[in-house]
Amino acid sequence: MNLPVAPEKSTHITVGEGGEARQIALVHRQGRAADSPMLVWLGGYRSDMSGTKALEMERLAGELGLPSLRFDYSGHGVSGGAFRDGTISRWLEEALAVIKAYPARDVILIGSSMGGWIALRALQELRKQSEIAIKGLFLIAPAPDFTHDLIEPALSETERQSLQERGFFEEHSEYSPEPNIFTRDLMEDGFSNRVLTGIIETGCPVHILQGMKDADVPFQHALKLVEFLPADDVVLTLIRDGDHRLSRPQDIERMRAAIIGLI
Template sequence: MTDTGPDFISVGDGDAARQIAVRMREGAGPPVVWLGGFRSDMTATKATSLDAWAAVQKRALVRFDYAGHGASGGKFADCTISSWLEDAQAVLTQYVSEPPILVGSSMGGWIACLAARDRAARGQKTAGLVLIAPALDFTEDLIWSQLDEAARAALLRDGGLRRPSDYSPEPDPITLALIEDGRRNRLLTQAFDPGCPVHILQGMRDSDVPYTHALKTVWRLPAEGTVLTLIADGDHRLSRPQDIARLVAAVAGIA
């Protein structure tokens, strides 16, 4: 089958307008929606593996790239958690007509939880969440809190800094706007209810999002309907064949 490339939708107004790349696989519902991680995109291993499963099972699946990621427009350094949430909400509005299963990896886990919470507040149902190493509140808990005083001072003075990345030859641009916006979107300061079942997959050898962070997330979720699978030898990516099998099983279990 010939790949015709992604569709594009417009999100935002004025200077904030950007083109978001989306790939939609038609099939039975509830639709599975992939929400990728920080500086990842919809061609990454977990996203394409889940899409391959959906193709075999004839399941509806949506993948997209946030602004500043992959095939989408916009500059990464101009984006925040709120703007990436807006991208996700626009995709859900345009491509999803029944309660979806939101599958969020790392930062995508935070976006998925915010989207599900907001859907519940509007009376819209979500079928379930599958979260892989969910990095809720990572801008505060996993970036700001780990910066030394000199780095914090530089960030406040210059409006940004660049941190080495284990996943890219280019360092991660961390802006003060990202940190400040993250504080307005924090979920782990109190209990929150996404209004649906949640299954978390977490590696215990994850050096980016420690498994203790997943435990903190579990403590903030309703006990009923929340499942945590700890993978003792799993890293942050959780992209090995056995990890993909667990991911597919978690999604199929909700579906």
């Protein structure tokens, strides 16, 4: 039986300067071996680091003696900043800052939903500017380019008009009483951060876990992502009755097994 992860108070780092500065909350746990790969959790849109999968990642790291790192993007969870100011570039900047604040020689990025997009962009940036080696990617219901590929084609005329006139539109959320808010800045910035535009060279093994009953990110989107990863060792696990959250006990066991496989 799994025991609860011991609660740990988050710490903060400052990302950005002047009016762009925001306090990013994170939890870092040391590993037992200095050369162990660090597991890094990258959450989804409007999710936070206290979710089931993030805590299970941390639990697994503790069992294996690995360091782990989870955090909240600005406007999420207990981090500072306004959610409406969020863009892929802004949240990517925060992810990179957090990873570099706790440098490990080897890192395994674990991205859920939008976090899968952030993971792919973080990998691209870290390969260009850092000595940190990405040893594996584990992507859960990944949503790369979701603003362009999933949201924009489905916009109603009312939503398009709201984007143009108000700078945002709202959408009912299945996971919160508060509606999802998508801003014009997010949509435009998402276009400039697209990754499904050519071959993605990760230089590491990739495991994708995707539910076939996912109403938010259709499993066909995961199939599309695989097409852009022709040079890598890619495993795609499709769960016939899986939804977007993939937080059931059987889904968590699949997650744990996949991470162990990457280690």
